[in-house]
Amino acid sequence: MPYGAVPAGAGFHRAPGTPAPQPFQWLRLSDPERKAPPTGPALLAALLTGLLTTWMFGDGLGVNLLFCAVLAAVGAGLAARSAGRGPRGWTVLWSALAVALLAVPALYEAGWPVLLATFCALGLASLALHGGRRWTGVLLALPGLLWNLVPGLRWALDGLRGRGAAGRDRVVPVLKAALVAAVLVAVFGALFASADAAMAGVFESLTPDVDLGELPFRVVLFVIGLATALGFARIAAGPRRWDRTVVRPARARGRLEWALPLVALDLMFGAFAVVQAVVVLGGRDSITETTGMSRSEYARQGFWQLLVVTVLTLFVVALARRWAPRGTEADHRLVRLLLGALCLLTLTVVASALGRMWFYVDASGLTSLRLWVLVVEVWLGVVFLLLIASGLTRSTAWLPRAAVLSAAVAAAVYGLMGPDAIVAEQNVARFEQTGRIDLRNVRSLSPDAVPALDRLPGDYRTCALDAFASYGAAEGSPWYATSLAESRARRILVERPPAETSSERDGACARLGLYGDGYVGGR
Incomplete structure (x- = not known):
C-alpha cells in the first residue's frame, strides 16, 4: 500500500497494539515514559510551593518569584532522585540560566523584560528536566510544563490513593505537627509583637494583608503554584523523551529545482550588499545625494523591512535544508555552498539593519522598543553565525542546544541590563x-x-x-x-x-x- 493511503474502516477500528494515527503524517511523537510514583517529600515541597505562592504573590513580583522557584526545584529534585535520575552538565547550565532570568524581577520593574525573563526561565527549567539534543527534543521540551499542569495534579492524586493507610500514617503526623507549630508561632508572635515595636514591624512586613474579598484570588494563586510545582515534579519523575520523536524526511528535490531559487536569492542579497557598501560607507552626504533623505529618514524607512528579511531568511534556510538534494557528495557541497553564501550575505542585512537603527537612535533618541529590536537583531546575527559554523564543521548535532543557549543568554542579558534604565540614561545624556x-x-x-x-x-x-x-x-x-x-x-x-x-x-x-x-x- 502506498504511503499515505488509508484502508477501509481505519477511522473506526484499530487492531490491538497498533499505534494511534498521528495528526501529521510526517511526524510521529515519542511514547510517554512510565512515571515514578510521587514521594511524600516531593508532594510536601509542592504543597509548600502552593502556600508560598498564595502568601507572596498577591502584591506583585520581586524576590518572591525566586523563592517559589527554588522550592519547586527542590520538589523536582526529590522526584528525580526517587526515579534514579541525576543532574548532567546541560541540566546544570539550563538551571543556572533559569535562576539568572528569575533575578530580573527582583532587580527591575519594567513589565516586558520581567515577563520575558519569567517565561524563558520556565522554558529552560522544563528543558533542564526533559533533556534534549535534536531540534524536536529541544523545541518540544521548552513548553513541556504546559501539558504537565493538569496531569501533574492527577499524578499526585493517584500517588496519594496508592499510598493507602501507610501513607496516611506518615502524612497525618506531619500535618498535625505543622498545625501545632502554626498555633505556637501565632500565639508567641502576637505576644512578642505587642511587647516590642521593632518586632511588631518585622511581623507586619512578613504578614500579608488579606481580606475575604481576596480569597478567590488567593485560591487561584494556590492552584497555580501547586500545579506548577507538581508539573515540574512529574517531568522529573519520568520525562517524555522528545528526542525520540520521528520526523519523516522530506522528499529530496533535484539539483536544478532546488538550487535555482537559492541562486536567485543569493544574487538579490549580493546586490543589496553592494548597494549598502556604496551608499552607507559613503557617509551622511552619500545617503542624502543618493536617496534624497536624511540619515534618520533613511534608517526609519528600512529597518523594519530588513528585520523581516532576516527572520524570513531563517525560514528559507530551514525549508531549503529539509528539501535539499542529498544523494551524492556533490549534492552536499552544493547545499553547503548556496546556504553558506545566503547566511553570509544575511549578515550584511543584519549589519545594515543595526547601522540604520544606530542612525535612528542618534537622530531621535532611544526607546524601549528600539532597544528590544536591537537585541533581537544582534541575536539573529548570532544564529546565522552558528549556521555558518555548522556548515563549516559539517556537524549539526550541537546546533539546537547552541541556538537555544544563545536565545537564553540574550534574554538574560537584556533583562539584567535594565532596559528602561538604559533608555532613560541615554535620553538624559542626549x-x-x-x-x-x-x-x-x-x-x-x-x-x-x-x-x-x-x-x-x-x-x-x-x-x-x-x-x-x-x-x-x-x-x-x-x-x-x-x-x-x-x-x-x-x-x-x-x-x-x-x-x-x-x-x-x-x-x-x-x-x-x-x-x-x-x-x-x-x-
Missing part, C-alpha cells in the same frame, strides 16, 4: 548635550528610569517624574514583592518629590509644550 528630550517617551518608562530622570532640571524633572509621583505618596509593597529598582525610585521620590500637587506637575508639562509633538527643549 538632553544634556542637545537640550532636547522626548518627554512622551521617558514618561512611559517604568520606575527603573527614575534615578536617571532625577538628574533633569526644574520643569523637565517635574514633568518627567509626573507618572511616578504616586510611588512617593503611597505605601510600598512588602519587601518580597518589591524590586530593587522600585525601592530605589520610592526613596528618591520621597526625599525629593517632583511637585506638591498634580496641577503643578501639569503646569510644568504645559510650559514645556508636552502636549504638542512631545519633544521639548531650547534651554
